[in-house]
Amino acid sequence: MDNRRVFITDVTGRDGFQMEKHWIKTEDKIRIINRIINSGVKRIEATSFVSPKAIPQLRDAKEVIELIKRDNVEVVTLIPNIKGAELAMEADVDEVNVVVSISETHNKKNINKTVDQSVKDIAEINKFVVSNNKRVNVSLATTFGCPFEGIYEVRKVSEIIKKLMSMGLKRFTLADTTGMANPTQVSDFVIHLKTVFPDVQFSLHLHNTRGMGLVNLYSGYNAGIRHFDASLGGIGGCPFAPGATGNVCLEDVVHMLHYMNIPLDPDIDELIKAAKQMETLLGYKLPGQVMRAGISTATFES
Structure with missing residues (x-):
């Protein structure tokens, strides 16, 4: 396999939709997720088995999992607790994603623990x-800093990873939950963590809160990361962190990497069509750039 190849996990169905205040019909969620799958994305964090009281938008998790296309696609769900894990196993997902914050303050606000x-x-x-012969991935929220506790040293991240690895866990997502990271910090953290934990599969979950999402992603790529999260149109964010805005935009990420000749599966034209469809569905202007400007090789009449 080409060691330059990038693997994308689309998080529109979970991290994206969870921030939408107005109810999105289940059939519309399924339609959008299936369009993303049809573009060539092979890994989907489709929803979360979380309490409907906490996030009402995701109360249809079971129906979404049942009705999306699952052929040749890995389906992931976020879960908050053992009850969520039981529901995820009943739904026969391929992997569950659990979250713990590096920050005590954020963890308390996010999970109340x-x-x-x-x-x-x-x-x-x-x-x-x-x-149940399924996998667990741990997302380390606020890896690169917390709006309540500020920026911290990479060793604080290492200490939590060591505890979790002692339990047999080997898949971790480094999450810039509120977009506090910068490219140098991302590179330094990734190089350090990949050196200390060579057997771990690390991925990056980046938010574009301060406009550095794509450059942080590329910094992570140069430091050796090949697995990244993104959401269609750049929607999403953390409901428990002030000022948090959307994820790095799926079609913008794919466009950038494609024109850098970095191998990856999704088709940019199909993603642009899907993003435009979702913008119409949600009824407001999405943060994505490529869906508005078009691909960089497009030409227009003068």
């Missing part, structure tokens, strides 16, 4: 999911 409590919960979840 201390970091140590969350780590213990993840141990229980991992044991249960592995017994």
